[in-house]
Amino acid sequence: MSTSRQLKNNHWIRRIDWVLIGILVLLAFVSVTIINSAMGGGQYSANFSIRQILYYVLGGAIALLIMLVSPKKLMKYTYLLYFILCIGLFILIIIPETPITPIINGAKSWYKLGPISVQPSEFMKIVLILALAKLISRHNQFTFNKSLETDFKLLLKIVGISIVPMGLILLQNDLGTTLVICAIIAGVMIVSGISWKILAPLFIAGIVIGSTLILSIIYKPSLIENTLGIKTYQLGRINSWLDPYTYSSGDGYHLTESLKAIGSGQLFGKGFNHGEVYIPENHTDFIFSVIGEEFGFIGSVILILIFLAFIFHLVRLATKIELPFSKLFIIGYASLILFHVLQNIGMTVQLLPITGIPLPFISYGGSSLLSLMCGIGVLLTLYCHQPKQYSGDKQQLRTTE
Secondary structure: OHHHHHHHHOOHHHHOOHHHHHHHHHHHHHHHHHHHHHHHHOOOOOOHHHHHHHHHHHHHHHHHHHHOOOHHHHHHHHHHHHHHHHHHHHHHHHOOOOOOOOOEOOEOOOEEEOOEEEOHHHHHHHHHHHHHHHHHHHHHHOOOOOOHHHHHHHHHHHHHHHHHHHHHHHOOOOHHHHHHHHHHHHHHHHOOOOOHHHHHHHHHHHHHHHHHHHHHHHHOHHHHHHHHOOOHHHHHHHHHHHOOOOOOOOOOHHHHHHHHHHHHHOOOOOOOOOOOOOOOOOOOOOHHHHHHHHHHHHHHHHHHHHHHHHHHHHHHHHHHOOOHHHHHHHHHHHHHHHHHHHHHHHHHOOOOOOOOOOOOOOOOOHHHHHHHHHHHHHHHHHHHOOOOOOHHHHHHHHHHO
């Protein structure tokens, strides 16, 4: 009886995270539907909704392949993947602008081979989470006498492994991805076991520095340009965020149109494919504006609730899984999704500056979606290969005895 129950619990159907897959299918449906509606403005001749379906199919296949790889093998090859992507990022910096390495929107972050474009920094997010999870779990495994000194050593290790990809991405003028990596690092550090005697001053210092930079941009922009080498277009994003209507003919155009679209949607929206406000690139970074206009406040809240359910499921999964490596990756991935959602929605409603960060699983984009699906594959393999506990069987044996 005990053996048959154990075999039943080990069945492959029970080892798949169907809740995660269900949420993913729901997000895919929303994505394709909204992108199809965004194409109604006639901005492009291509049908990006069909391409998004293909990206989801390809991403699903990649996730399935990753699910077949055990967490031990993922850990084994993590640093190799990290090294390969760092090399890819470094090559983008040293090679001059070519048709293969074009500059798009002020950033040289893509390898372009005909119709195929690959952005290594998107995949670096996932690999960096894996690298941090391996680093922290190994450190804690071999630390027997925990102290402030060992915690500080762990902090230095985290900074050391993160600073290389962060620096390479920042040199590509990709501030948005750099901020995402900062959010990942913060999320992982919170659950790393480092004492709050170290983390609290660190986070406070980060908030103070960030506030100082924003105030300097507002009142002394020349100082920021000269000392930090921040480009003029990046300062323009801050100015247009603070006062979009003054810059409505330039940097503030996207934001003013986004506010107009979301505001005109009111409570229930104008209806599917009935958007009237023109927003450039509304199928990518500003796709939430389409949702707000066509489905109103109710539709926007429903989408936010789906994301909250997704993040809640990840946190719940992290509390159930016992392997430290798995816990750390799940929290890192949840931090990535949370920051993406907050930043993207925040920038469309003027709560946060525009950084070019897409809405995860919703915005159109090959590299972004495929990298996120790689993360989904890791989550599936962590769930699939987690050690099963048969406490129910043990309890039954005790009762029988």
